[in-house]
Amino acid sequence: MNRINLGKISFPPDDATGQAPHLPRDDNVMAFTHELGGVVTLARWERADCCDSIVANGGICWVLSGIIRKCLILESGQRRIIDVMMPGDFFCLQKDDARPFSFEVSTNETVTARIARREFDSLATLQPSLYRFFHERICQTIFRLEDHILVQGRTTSTQKVGSYLSLLCSRLTEQPGTAVVLPMSRYDIADHVGIAVETVSRAITELRRQGVIQLETPRCLVVRDAGKLADGILSDIA
Amino acid sequence: MNRINLGKISFPPDDATGQAPHLPRDDNVMAFTHELGGVVTLARWERADCCDSIVANGGICWVLSGIIRKCLILESGQRRIIDVMMPGDFFCLQKDDARPFSFEVSTNETVTARIARREFDSLATLQPSLYRFFHERICQTIFRLEDHILVQGRTTSTQKVGSYLSLLCSRLTEQPGTAVVLPMSRYDIADHVGIAVETVSRAITELRRQGVIQLETPRCLVVRDAGKLADGILSDIA
């Protein structure tokens, strides 16, 4: 992880790469990052990188581009994915955290930002709008986790996968009905939702059979019936 | 919901009531509440109250005593419990929230505090330590939700119930090995963990049979083997 001054990072163009999914750019977070200035530590990662090092000293982290997942490896050896962070998403770190979390990079051209708690506090004391923005983003993190608790609480596996894909797609694109490139494998979905890989695959097949979704390739899906996909979890996402 | 000035609320003595479980008192949160002064709206509730009204205008809420659960009633009619809040726990509210959450009071003598976002910001701008404390508590909320995602992600129902009880007990008492009065029914546990009531009951019976826990009454349990109960979810809770 190398420290880079702000402005020295060149972000990949939105429409390029094909491989990396199209993610909505969050201008507010960019502004926030610039506001904090040179005290922010940026880091660039590639797919499958393990970016545990950002946790080393605690602090406040957020994603500027790409996708990162927060994982826990259980004693049994199986991996659980706790959260998937996309541009604009914050994740708070505590060096005295009870759990040995690990962080995996899911897409190329991933850029994270980090600031020590002490540094942030001294800046934000002078400029309380930083606190307010941070609060807002932290609440988004809470909503994300609450959503996921609802997903995992569904009864059937098809409902779990459906509502999961529904939330994922609504985060990946602003225009419903567009093709979405899934930034994760079936294994990742399984480890996030808490079911077996084969069950994920069967659920996706079932949803496709029902015409709820449509698959261009295994990784590229189009939501045909957002209501049925969400199935009562969401109330307003079109 | 009636507005009460700070200091006018008399909290139940720690050792009384028998019915209400013994909850660790959080002095920091009390100090925080006093610091904010008269702008805080307190409310006292009884068991089975529906305190949706606190959500009416958004803002920041926290629990001073008792237990409150955050629920969502699905279209199918089934209730999902998203979170269980105890003294010192915060829950952020947004009036433009997409979901029709509801809040249920779980114990008598429950007291909540609420402050409008605008009011809090103007106070905290003058006194940034309020922001810092609030951040710390919000992070606790995130940890709580992450913990629960791990609980729901366990494979077998016995693991789910075991790790859930483990977390619950560690929040309800500071001394491990003590008898704990569960502040919720089997139905509540089922709706929180996402399994059927009968399965919860069977899991508890199984844990008792293994000697991992011991039941004085159906609602009062003693953890005999905390390690086996947590089963790899926790790393440090004794």
Add this chain to the structure above:
DNA sequence: CGCGGTTTTGAATTCAATCAATGACAGTGG
């Protein structure tokens, strides 16, 4: 005492995990 709600247990069914195998695909090295 009877009543409503809670907890527990039992039996049958349904569903997901597991085991096993195949196909699709990208990358590698001959």
Add this chain to the structure above:
DNA sequence: CCACTGTCATTGATTGAATTCAAAACCGCG
């Protein structure tokens, strides 16, 4: 260029587990 290898995705058959349906035991309370 093609076989080889590893990963990912899908499907089938079987086993195991949880839900469902049903009922009994228990408890606090009027």
